Amino acid sequence: MAHVDFFIRNVSWQDRTCDLLIGEGRVLELAEAGTVAAPQGASGTEIFDAAGLTLLPSLIDAHVHLREPGQEYKEDIASGLSAAAGGGFGQVMAMANTSPVNDNASVTRFMLQKAAESFAHGPWVRPVGALTVGLLGKELAAAGELARAGCVALSNDGLPVENTELFRRAMEYAADFGLKVIDHCEDPWLGKGGVMNEGEVSSRLGLKGIPTVSEAMQVARDILLASYLDLPIHLAHISCRQSVELIAGAKERGVKVTAETCPHYLLWDESRVEGYDTSVRVNPPLRTRDDVLALRQAVRTGVIDILVTDHAPHAAHEKEVTFADAPSGISGLDTALSLTYELVRSGELEFADISRLWCWNTAAIFGLPANRMQPGDPADFVLFDPDLAWVATAGALLSKGKNTPCLDKEIPGRVMAHFLGGRAVFSRLEAITLKRP
Amino acid sequence: MNWRHKDLLEISQLDPDEIAHIFETAARFAEVNQRPIKKVPILKGKSVVLFFAEASTRTKTSFDMAGKRLSADTFSLTKSGSSLQKGESLKDTALTLQAMNPDAIVIRHWDSGAARFLAERLDCSIINAGDGWHAHPTQALLDGFTLHQVWGSFAGKTVCILGDVAHSRVARSDVELLTMLGARVRICAPRTLLPAMVQTWPVEVFSDVAKACEGVDAVICLRLQLERQQAGLLPDLREYACTYGLSPRHLEKAKADVKIMHPGPMNRGLEIASELADCGASLVLDQVASGVAVRMTLLHLYLTRARISA
Ligand SMILES: [Zn+2]
Numbered sequence: 244m245a246h247v248d249f250f251i252r253n254v255s256w257q258d259r260t261c262d263l264l265i266g267e268g269r270v271l272e273l274a275e276a277g278t279v280a281a282p283q284g285a286s287g288t289e290i291f292d293a294a295g296l297t298l299l300p301s302l303i304d305a306h307v308h309l310r311e312p313g314q315e316y317k318e319d320i321a322s323g324l325s326a327a328a329g330g331g332f333g334q335v336m337a338m339a340n341t342s343p344v345n346d347n348a349s350v351t352r353f354m355l356q357k358a359a360e361s362f363a364h365g366p367w368v369r370p371v372g373a374l375t376v377g378l379l380g381k382e383l384a385a386a387g388e389l390a391r392a393g394c395v396a397l398s399n400d401g402l403p404v405e406n407t408e409l410f411r412r413a414m415e416y417a418a419d420f421g422l423k424v425i426d427h428c429e430d431p432w433l434g435k436g437g438v439m440n441e442g443e444v445s446s447r448l449g450l451k452g453i454p455t456v457s458e459a460m461q462v463a464r465d466i467l468l469a470s471y472l473d474l475p476i477h478l479a480h481i482s483c484r485q486s487v488e489l490i491a492g493a494k495e496r497g498v499k500v501t502a503e504t505c506p507h508y509l510l511w512d513e514s515r516v517e518g519y520d521t522s523v524r525v526n527p528p529l530r531t532r533d534d535v536l537a538l539r540q541a542v543r544t545g546v547i548d549i550l551v552t553d554h555a556p557h558a559a560h561e562k563e564v565t566f567a568d569a570p571s572g573i574s575g576l577d578t579a580l581s582l583t584y585e586l587v588r589s590g591e592l593e594f595a596d597i598s599r600l601w602c603w604n605t606a607a608i609f610g611l612p613a614n615r616m617q618p619g620d621p622a623d624f625v626l627f628d629p630d631l632a633w634v635a636t637a638g639a640l641l642s643k644g645k646n647t648p649c650l651d652k653e654i655p656g657r658v659m660a661h662f663l664g665g666r667a668v669f670s671r672l673e674a675i676t677l678k679r680p
Numbered sequence: 681m682n683w684r685h686k687d688l689l690e691i692s693q694l695d696p697d698e699i700a701h702i703f704e705t706a707a708r709f710a711e712v713n714q715r716p717i718k719k720v721p722i723l724k725g726k727s728v729v730l731f732f733a734e735a736s737t738r739t740k741t742s743f744d745m746a747g748k749r750l751s752a753d754t755f756s757l758t759k760s761g762s763s764l765q766k767g768e769s770l771k772d773t774a775l776t777l778q779a780m781n782p783d784a785i786v787i788r789h790w791d792s793g794a795a796r797f798l799a800e801r802l803d804c805s806i807i808n809a810g811d812g813w814h815a816h817p818t819q820a821l822l823d824g825f826t827l828h829q830v831w832g833s834f835a836g837k838t839v840c841i842l843g844d845v846a847h848s849r850v851a852r853s854d855v856e857l858l859t860m861l862g863a864r865v866r867i868c869a870p871r872t873l874l875p876a877m878v879q880t881w882p883v884e885v886f887s888d889v890a891k892a893c894e895g896v897d898a899v900i901c902l903r904l905q906l907e908r909q910q911a912g913l914l915p916d917l918r919e920y921a922c923t924y925g926l927s928p929r930h931l932e933k934a935k936a937d938v939k940i941m942h943p944g945p946m947n948r949g950l951e952i953a954s955e956l957a958d959c960g961a962s963l964v965l966d967q968v969a970s971g972v973a974v975r976m977t978l979l980h981l982y983l984t985r986a987r988i989s990a
Contacts (some may be wrong), residue, residue, distance in 0.1 A: 446877055446880075447852070450792050450812070519796060560769065562768075565794050566798055
């Protein structure tokens with residue numbers, strides 16, 4: 244067996260107490276506690292007793308907005324990655340709506356270089372290239388160049404491609420480079436200019452609504468295209484029951500469709516907009532209680548494959564405006580694991596679902612490395628304290644974006660340490676020191 | 681009991697007793713408004729800012745007159761043409777206004793929730809003079825007061841609100857007020873101008889104007905914004921006028937003493953036939969007069985948080 248660099252004892256893994264052995268940046272063994280002899284007297288082995296802590300694979304977030312280049316006052320790659328490190332995310336897929344747009348290799352390389360300068364040993368940025376030049380929906384972006392530069396998927400997120408013929412060609416062209424297309428499903432006309440879910444609450448508050456059919460219409464279009472072309476498509480931040488039903492049907496027929504949703508769609512409904520709280524303005528909007536229940540079931544049953552944050556940091560002054568004026572988005576990296584854990588605590592999800600929804604399925608969909616706790620897997624993992632609640636104050640959030648409905652609220656469970664390649668990239672534990680260059 | 685509210689943002693903040701008190705007080709101010717000298721010193725030394733980000737001559741004039749008749753100093757602030765820069769955030773505008781230390785700010789703004797936005801940040805009273813499609817509580821109170829003056833009670837009365845309900849803050853506030861006072865409310869509009877999930881509103885919904893007016897005691901016509909046609913919500917304005925504009929034939933089966941109202945300014949011949957606007961059943965000018973009395977009452981209550989006399 245390789246040299247043991249790290250020996251983590253008594254950690255809770257899927258309802259068992261285990262010992263984890265790490266060497267040369269990889270998992271050597273994960274075994275029932277006490278069944279593996281501690282490397283007695285071996286020099287250079289750190290031993291840590293993790294009793295009370297829960298082991299998770301390092302998470303992957305397939306949908307974040309890092310704002311750099313262009314809007315560094317909202318977030319930059321360094322601050323975004325430190326939020327990722329502290330939130331338990333080892334890899335984040337950064338959307339292309341930067342300024343300039345990530346539609347060419349120089350922007351992709353810039354992002355990767357910035358990331359390497361601030362976090363040489365991860366968390367890793369996995370850039371998502373633009374599907375069309377400038378996200379304008381007029382010409383295909385150079386998918387080959389983007390793939391070679393390091394993009395792991397393509398998306399026009401936020402600005403859905405209106406021209407269905409162009410969207411079809413984009414799916415075909417991207418497939419040649421093994422890049423999946425991620426689509427933000429929103430009909431460009433239905434609900435245009437809307438700011439919240441169309442329904443009883445929007446009518447009472449006098450806010451322009453976005454109907455669920457605006458999303459479902461585009462979900463249906465994408466499924467039909469994916470089926471016709473026999474190509475994969477990944478549907479971003481699904482928010483409503485109608486979409487879930489369409490996806491479930493498509494999966495049954497063998498269409499290569501995968502889908503994501505965010506913790507906020509599983510936790511909160513449109514009633515949160517009462518009082519015009521801009522921290523819950525998101526696109527797609529928070530829907531009804533019925534939609535929330537449908538999404539929870541879809542996540543449990545695998546109709547929705549993965550969770551993402553749609554981390555969308557904004558500056559405080561941008562959200563301190565009227566609801567109609569506020570930009571869409573919730574800053575999510577810092578709180579995602581706690582919010583997911585809230586669903587575990589309330590019995591909506593099981594602990595094992597966290598690994599599946601936040602890591603393994605995501606890695607499988609986008610062809611990314613992941614730790615499945617098998618010998619030889621990258622030693623990317625999180626030590627999580629489920630019993631420690633914390634208050635998400637502005638100071639406690641590592642992202643520059645403090646725009647979350649959790650601000651100043653107590654949320655359960657905290658990341659205590661985060662390892663990538665066997666090194667601690669984040670730690671709140673005195674016994675575990677950060678190893679950063 | 682003192683007037684317990686700092687701000688007037690929407691009708692649902694009030695209870696029927698408070699509304700009754702507003703009507704009683706407004707009746708007294710209506711009487712003041714008939715005197716040769718129409719000024720009382722109740723609010724001497726108080727200052728009221730009229731902050732109209734969205735233009736509205738009549739509501740602003742009504743508040744201005746109400747304030748002056750109570751001897752308050754009123755200051756006008758419009759978004760354009762003032763010292764407040766275009767593009768300044770509402771928060772900065774609010775802080776600027778706060779620094780001037782007024783006793784009340786009357787706000788009209790194109791965004792729903794704008795009045796609440798100020799109320800949450802400022803210490804002075806905020807009176808909502810219309811925010812987006814959301815609420816226009818002073819209009820609802822003056823509509824209610826106008827009908828109260830005629831009917832005395834809302835029990836057994838049926839009111840039809842006709843026109844673009846979806847985009848109307850007047851309609852939302854009228855529905856809240858009239859149902860709270862015990863009237864039955866109908867709304868009538870083409871489907872494209874009805875709010876989403878209208879079935880959750882405490883109203884009966886009609887698409888046929890004549891049917892909607894059967895047996896009603898009053899019809900409130902709403903102003904049609906001409907851009908609704910460009911937005912694809914209506915075919916053309918002639919079609920609207922012929923189908924949904926209130927005309928005498930629609931009122932054949934209404935109560936004999938049916939009343940007709942309109943918050944103004946009216947598009948004559950579009951949402952209301954000109955002859956109806958001017959006929960004996962029309963309360964349109966009474967609404968304007970009531971408006972001043974109601975707004976005097978509100979300024980009085982909110983600025984002095986006066987004792988409510990039983
Ligand atoms: Zn999106």
